[in-house]
Amino acid sequence: MASDIWLPIPADEIDGIPAPADTGLDYRFWDGGPEYPADPADCVFYTVPYMKGVEAAVRPMAAMTSVRVVQTLSAGIDHVEPGLGSLHSGVRLCNAKGVHEASTAELTLALILASLRGLPGFTRGQDAEEWRAGFYPALADKSVLIVGYGSIGAAIEDRLVPFECARIVRVARSARTTARGQVHAISELSTLLPDVDVVILSTPLTEATKGLVNASFLARMKDGALLVNVARGPVVDTKALLAEVESGRLTAALDVTDPEPLPPGHPLWHAPGVLISPHVGGSTSAFMPRAKRLLAGQLTRFVAGEPLLNVVRTIE
Structure with a gap:
């Protein structure tokens, strides 16, 4: 009888x-290497290797004829979607909600503050022994728009509140009301964009959000606005973004890019007003303890036959 747990x-x-x-x-340890730890057909609970790419994530899935749960250690599931069609009906797909919110929200604030306050220029000034004094934009009194108001978007707002923003606008797939106020539908973006100073992208990558931030979206942003992407690179049309930042009209802070990793020689590396971090929103000291707690809880529920947490899809 199949009884393997891949971790x-x-x-x-x-x-x-x-x-x-x-x-x-x-328990079988597999972190995406070329050799499998056992026959994939005997795996009943598959925990996807973290940050090892689409190829590693989906490679064993077609052979996992007994699998009942696919558990990611990321908030997004786009890296496993190409393999979902090979799974049999009834398989539950779970994400890592609760693992990455704090770290991603931290980095979001760091990118905003570094970009507005000119920290990259200060670093270059220190290297050149130049004293680059002057006035720089503050986050205080700015209007901020969060596109993608799930658990990560809410965690970002938690950390924005003490910075005395003029207002925080929330956008999700559909409109709703939260304890903090209104969440606008994504269809309202065109009317919201011209009135905000900072636009934060924290939406999942889906067919609906791929290329969401295109030339039209960017043209609706006000002059001097900052675009922050902690979602996925393909949410943004890179060519359209380059046109805006190279003109100096917009600035950007990007934890994710398209393509990714960003190759040497790509124009984004040296585009004016662009700050890049190498997809490290969730890669912090907080990741491993939280990931282990999630897995311990999920496996305890799985063994007991109890409902799992974070089920985002059941294969039909």
Whole structure:
């Protein structure tokens, strides 16, 4: 009988997971390497290797004929979607909600503050022994728009509140009301963009959001506005963004790019007003403890036959 649990973290490093002797399960360590730890057909719970790319994520999925759960350690699921069609009906796909919110929100604020306050220029000035004094934009009194108001978008707002922004505007796939106020539908973006100073992208990558930030979107942003992308690179049309930043009309802070990794010689590297971090929104010291807690909880529920957390799709 199939009984393997595939984990990208050694099982003996995860406190609280069910003991194999008590469950009949076998834990197999696989972090995306060329050799599988066992026959994929015997895997019943597949934890996708973290940040190893689409090829590694989907490689064993077609052979996982007994799998019942696919668990990502990322908030997004776009890297496993190409393999979902090979899975049998009833497989539950779970994401890592609760693991990345704090770290991604931290980096979002860091990118905003670094961009507005001119920190990249200060670093270059220090290297050149130049004292670059002057007045720089502040986050205080700015209007901020969050596009993608899920758990990460809400965590970003939590951290924006103490900075005395003039207002925070929220946008999601559909309109709703939260304890903090109105969430606008994504269809309202064209009317919201001209009135904000900072636009934060924290939306999942889907067919609906791919290329969302195109030339028309960017043209609606006010002169001097800052675009911050902590979502996925393909949410933004890179060519359209380059046209705006090279003209000096907009600035950008990007934790994700399209293409990614950004290759040497790409014009984004040296585009004026662009700050780039190498997709490190969730890659912090907070990741591993939270990922381990998530896996321990999910596996405990799985063994007990209890409902899993963070089920984002069930294969039909």
